[in-house]
Amino acid sequence: MTLQKYPADNHTPKPPFFSRQEWVKWYTDAKFGEALRSVKIQPTKRKPLPFRLLEHTADIGIEATAGNLAELFVACAEGLQQILCSHPVQSTGEGHPIRIRAYDSEELLVVWLAKILGFVTRRDLFPLRFQIEQIDETHLDGIIFTEPLTLKHHRLNGEIKGVTYHQLTVEEIPKKGWRAQVYLDL
Amino acid sequence: MKHRLEEIAPGRWHLPRRGAMRTDGLIFADHAMVKELQQQEALSQVANVATLPGIVGPAIAMPDIHWGYGFPIGGVAAFDAQEGVISPGGVGYDINCGVRLLRSNIEVEALRPQLKRLADDLFRAVPSGVGAHRSDMQLNDKTLKRVLEEGAGWAIRQGYGREGDLEHCEAYGTIDGADPERLSSQALERGKNQLGTLGSGNHFVEIGYVETIADTHAGAALGLFPGQVTVSIHSGSRGLGYQVCEDALPPMLAASRRYGIELPDRQLCCAPLSSPEGKGYLGAMNAAANFAFANRQFITDQVRQSFARVFSQPEAAMRLNLIYDLCHNIARMEKHQINGVQRRLCVHRKGASRAYPPGHPETPAAYRSLGQPVVVPGDMGRYSYLLLGTAGALQESFASTCHGAGRRLSRQAAKRAARGRNIPGELAAQGIELRTTGRETIAEEIPEAYKDVREVVGVMEQAGLGRIVARLRPLAVIKG
Numbered sequence: 001m002t003l004q005k006y007p008a009d010n011h012t013p014k015p016p017f018f019s020r021q022e023w024v025k026w027y028t029d030a031k032f033g034e035a036l037r038s039v040k041i042q043p044t045k046r047k048p049l050p051f052r053l054l055e056h057t058a059d060i061g062i063e064a065t066a067g068n069l070a071e072l073f074v075a076c077a078e079g080l081q082q083i084l085c086s087h088p089v090q091s092t093g094e095g096h097p098i099r100i101r102a103y104d105s106e107e108l109l110v111v112w113l114a115k116i117l118g119f120v121t122r123r124d125l126f127p128l129r130f131q132i133e134q135i136d137e138t139h140l141d142g143i144i145f146t147e148p149l150t151l152k153h154h155r156l157n158g159e160i161k162g163v164t165y166h167q168l169t170v171e172e173i174p175k176k177g178w179r180a181q182v183y184l185d186l
Numbered sequence: 187m188k189h190r191l192e193e194i195a196p197g198r199w200h201l202p203r204r205g206a207m208r209t210d211g212l213i214f215a216d217h218a219m220v221k222e223l224q225q226q227e228a229l230s231q232v233a234n235v236a237t238l239p240g241i242v243g244p245a246i247a248m249p250d251i252h253w254g255y256g257f258p259i260g261g262v263a264a265f266d267a268q269e270g271v272i273s274p275g276g277v278g279y280d281i282n283c284g285v286r287l288l289r290s291n292i293e294v295e296a297l298r299p300q301l302k303r304l305a306d307d308l309f310r311a312v313p314s315g316v317g318a319h320r321s322d323m324q325l326n327d328k329t330l331k332r333v334l335e336e337g338a339g340w341a342i343r344q345g346y347g348r349e350g351d352l353e354h355c356e357a358y359g360t361i362d363g364a365d366p367e368r369l370s371s372q373a374l375e376r377g378k379n380q381l382g383t384l385g386s387g388n389h390f391v392e393i394g395y396v397e398t399i400a401d402t403h404a405g406a407a408l409g410l411f412p413g414q415v416t417v418s419i420h421s422g423s424r425g426l427g428y429q430v431c432e433d434a435l436p437p438m439l440a441a442s443r444r445y446g447i448e449l450p451d452r453q454l455c456c457a458p459l460s461s462p463e464g465k466g467y468l469g470a471m472n473a474a475a476n477f478a479f480a481n482r483q484f485i486t487d488q489v490r491q492s493f494a495r496v497f498s499q500p501e502a503a504m505r506l507n508l509i510y511d512l513c514h515n516i517a518r519m520e521k522h523q524i525n526g527v528q529r530r531l532c533v534h535r536k537g538a539s540r541a542y543p544p545g546h547p548e549t550p551a552a553y554r555s556l557g558q559p560v561v562v563p564g565d566m567g568r569y570s571y572l573l574l575g576t577a578g579a580l581q582e583s584f585a586s587t588c589h590g591a592g593r594r595l596s597r598q599a600a601k602r603a604a605r606g607r608n609i610p611g612e613l614a615a616q617g618i619e620l621r622t623t624g625r626e627t628i629a630e631e632i633p634e635a636y637k638d639v640r641e642v643v644g645v646m647e648q649a650g651l652g653r654i655v656a657r658l659r660p661l662a663v664i665k666g
Contacts (some may be wrong), residue, residue, distance in 0.1 A: 008662055041458040042289065055225060059254040096239040106452070107439065114432055120319075121425055122372055156316045157626045159666070161279035161428045165435065165452035166255030167227075185279045186387060 013123055050075035054181070058166070061183040065176075069105065070132035070164065072170070072178040073112055073140065077130040080113050080163075083184065084120060084127075085154050093128040093145035105137040105170040109180055113163040120156075124149045159183040189229040191220060197249075197648040201229065206450065207236040212244035212582075214649050216641065219249055222594065231258040232452040238263070240270025240458075242479045242524060242531055246583050248538050249645040250637065252598035254278075255289025255613030256453030260592075262586040265459065266552045267519065270462045271447065274438055274471070276534035278515040279431040281471055282478035283389075283422030284356075285589075286511035287313065287561040287572065288486065289408075290504050292415040294395040297661065304393065304496045305619040305662040311488045312391055314384035314666035315623030325378045333381065334366040337476030338511070341483035351483065353550055355511040358539060359479045361518075365469025369426075373470075377426030377477055384421050386627055386666030390566070391489065392418045393662040397569065398654040404574060404655045407556055408509060416658055418563055418570060419485050423478035423513065432586075434467045438624035459532055468517070468532075475516055482511060509572070509621070510550075510559040511537050514589045522584055533584045541575030541587040541652060549575065560652060562643055564591045566620065566663040567613055567633030571643045571654055578650030586651040591639035597630045604629035619662040627665055 050079040054061030062079035066072035100116055102108035119125040124167070125146035134141040162185045191199040191213065194197040201211025211232040215223065223229055228251050236245040242264045251260035253468025265271055297304070297351055313320055325333065333340050339360025341347055352359045366374075384391065396414045399405035423430075440447055441457035441464075449455060450623060456464035485509065517534045524531075533540075535627060542549040542558040549558045557574035564570045581584050595603065609628045610620045622628055646652040 009271055026540060052526065055598050057228075057593050057596050059255060060597060102436075103439065103443075107436070111436070118372070121428075122376060123319075151315075151317060158630070159316045162432050164255040165439070165455065166275075168452055185255060 003165060005096050020089055048147050049078075051079035053079065054183070056183060057186050059183055061181060063179070063181045065179045067177045069178055070135050072180050073109060073132055073135065074112060074130045076109060076180050076182060077116055077127070080116055080184070083157065083160065085156050091128060091147050091164050093141045093147045098140070098142045098144055100140045102138055104167075106168045108140055109182060110163050110165055110168065111168050112140055113182065117160055117163060119144065120149060158186060187230055187460045188224055189233070191229075197645045201232055203236065205233075205647070206417055206448065207233055208239070209236045210244045210248055211236055211247065212252070213247045214651065215247075215249045215251065216645050219637070219645070221640070223251065227253045230263065231256070231451070232333040234274070234454060237448070237450055238265070238271055238454060238456060239447060240266045241640060242266050242270070242529065243584070246584070246586065248588040248612050249439040249642045250588045250590050252594070254536065256451060257534065257536040260588065262533065262538045262583055264522065264531040264533045264584045267459055267532060270459055270532060271456035272459050272468055272517055272532055273454055273534065274431050274434045275453040275455065276468060276536050277431070277471060277517050278536055280422040280447045280515055281427035281430060282475035282513045283420075283484065283515045284478060284511060284513040285420045285561045286355075286482050286486065287420060287509045287559070287562055288417040288489065288506045289410060289509055290417070290506050292504055294413045294415055294661070296395070297415050300496050301393070301662055304492065305621050305664065307492045307496050308391055308393075308489065308662070309621035309664050311492045312384050312664060313382070313483055313662060314386065314389070316386050316518040318383040318385060318666060319379040322383050323378070323379065323381060325381065327374065330374055330377055331366040333480045334369070334473035334476050335345040335364050336360055337479035338483040341403060341480045341487070346487040347483050351486070351508045353552055353597045354508040356513050359368045359483065359511065361472045361475050363469060364464075364473040364476050367429060368470035368474045369473060373429035373433060375427050376429050377424065380426065381477070381481055382488060383424060383481070384485065384664070384666050385424055386624060388631060389421045389666055390418070391485065391664040392563070392566070392570075392660050393518045394418065394570065394658040394660045396542065396657040399656045400654045404556055404653070408559065408572070408655065409507070410656055413549045415599060418480050418561060418658070419489065419490050421478070421481055423486060424481060426477050427474040430470050430473065432469065436465065437463055454628035471517060475513065478513075479511070510561060514539060520584070531584065533586070535586055537589050537592075538586045540585055541573070541579045542585050543575050543577040543580050545584075546580065553609065557653065560587055562588055562590060562639060564639030565633040566631060566660060566665070567616060567618065569639065569660070570658045571639060572656045572658065573643060573646065573652035573654055576650055576653055579652065583651055587646050588642050591636035591642055593635055593638050595635040600632055601626070603628040603634060604632050611644050613663075618660050620665070621662070622665040624666065626650050631665060
């Protein structure tokens with residue numbers, strides 16, 4: 001038996017040496033290349049977190065930036081929430097109205113975060129969401145939404161002993177918004 | 187910020203007074219430690235402490251110093267009783283976090299076959315981890331107030347220990363001047379079901395053994411022998427203490443403003459010792475410190491019972507006797523000789539240990555000829571040390587020495603270093619059993635997260651602030 005020799009095909013691109021995955025890519029590109037190239041796939045943009053965690057030898061810090069004071073306080077609260085538990089459960093939760101008076105915006109931030117932490121340490125409630133109704137530099141009215149804390153369910157990362165005043169900052173940055181920095185004792 | 191340090195003697199550095207500092211800084215460290223210190227905030231914190239009113243002598247840092255909040259961890263500062271201040275930032279949230287060491291008459295080879303069982307039993311017996319509490323013991327208001335006034339003594343009178351234990355505790359397990367009325371209802375509530383619980387983070391119960399004895403005379407006097415099984419307990423005042431600190435800070439900030447005290451860091455907020463605010467905090471802090479003494483006493487009882495269950499012997503037969511219990515985070519009213527004059531001072535130790543020398547009236551009678559024992563825990567993979575207090579410490583550091591290894595990696599850096607590793611497996615390969623409730627804790631507490639405690643105690647001995655008696659190796663570690 002002799003093998004049939006096909007005439008040379010100069011129109012179809014030659015497949016390279018490939019794996020199965022590469023083959024699929026080559027085939028679809030060869031067949032639908034034009035169509036696919038005409039569709040621009042937008043990369044999924046993850047919404048940047050409004051805070052970042054600051055390294056500290058013994059403890060941990062939160063640095064947050066936001067357009068206004070209310071968003072800044074919510075961002076710091078979300079930072080605290082992430083330190084408490086990396087994967088909080090999403091549910092509606094029960095709202096607890098909070099009213100705080102303090103000497104200035106920095107002390108207001110510490111008391112706000114300490115109140116949130118207090119739900120975990122004193123009331124076995126996990127903070128889910130934070131809503132600021134009204135805020136200025138010395139007072140805050142807000143709502144903290146919580147759900148019952150079950151250690152197995154929420155898998156807390158570790159114990160937070162307190163919200164410190166160490167290198168505490170709440171500042172307005174001209175044309176940029178607000179920035180806060182706060183450290184927690186672990 | 188880089189600080190100019192002058193080496194005044196091997197292991198001893200001078201941080202010159204400048205700016206608002208009222209006194210110099212004195213740092214005990216070797217060259218490598220100083221190099222690392224220049225990369226972090228701890229030296230600035232020593233300088234900050236030196237600005238506080240009424241400070242007597244230098245602001246001191248021990249070789250386990252690292253960045254804290256307010257005071258550095260490993261910081262010591264003394265304030266005049268009349269003109270000085272007291273600062274919750276010089277004590278910390280975990281008031282009277284401390285350590286105690288028990289010895290036994292069990293030899294390590296006799297323990298090894300039972301080690302896993304003992305580790306499991308201890309892990310069940312001592313509630314640990316975030317929010318650890320006891321369902322079998324809920325104190326009422328009246329009982330809790332007695333705990334706050336009487337400390338370890340109350341626990342022993344209830345049958346959770348022996349009378350002899352008190353003779354081997356700092357302040358005999360009860361600090362005078364505790365004022366439970368100063369505690370908020372939240373603080374009291376948090377303490378009601380947390381007595382006898384370990385907590386999380388760097389708190390631990392560790393079964394170990396005496397690896398080497400450097401000072402045979404002192405070792406024998408302390409009842410130590412090579413291969414002897416020991417137990418260390420590291421815990422504090424739990425949520426009650428944290429709440430006392432949290433409650434104290436806003437009034438202390440207001441007091442600082444009222445008394446015109448300029449603060450380089452708000453966490454250093456303070457009030458004159460003679461003021462109502464200062465006295466109020468001192469009373470509340472002493473009450474929380476007593477709670478911590480009682481907590482470690484309860485855990486001691488659980489350890490003794492655990493040994494009795496596993497070895498099927500009465501615990502008295504195993505002679506699990508307390509060597510010493512000492513505070514790491516505390517402000518104590520003490521008398522010290524300053525330039526030949528005896529003065530009453532409030533000595534803040536934040537991550538530091540008291541270390542009285544032989545012959546001192548405050549050194550427990552059992553150790554009067556030796557000096558006060560100082561337990562210096564290392565990390566869960568290497569070793570710990572037992573030291574004795576010296577005359578040098580009394581003269582130079584208000585009778586203080588180091589409290590542990592001191593962290594060198596941040597918690598996040600430690601987690602990165604632990605990623606992909608089987609830490610319990612690594613410890614098991616060294617013959618160390620680990621029991622813990624939190625995976626995060628294991629990563630944060632890996633041995634390399636800490637300085638080598640051998641180098642830390644080496645600096646202390648070189649500087650004459652402690653005398654090494656023995657080195658202990660871990661066998662099993664219970665962590666929260």
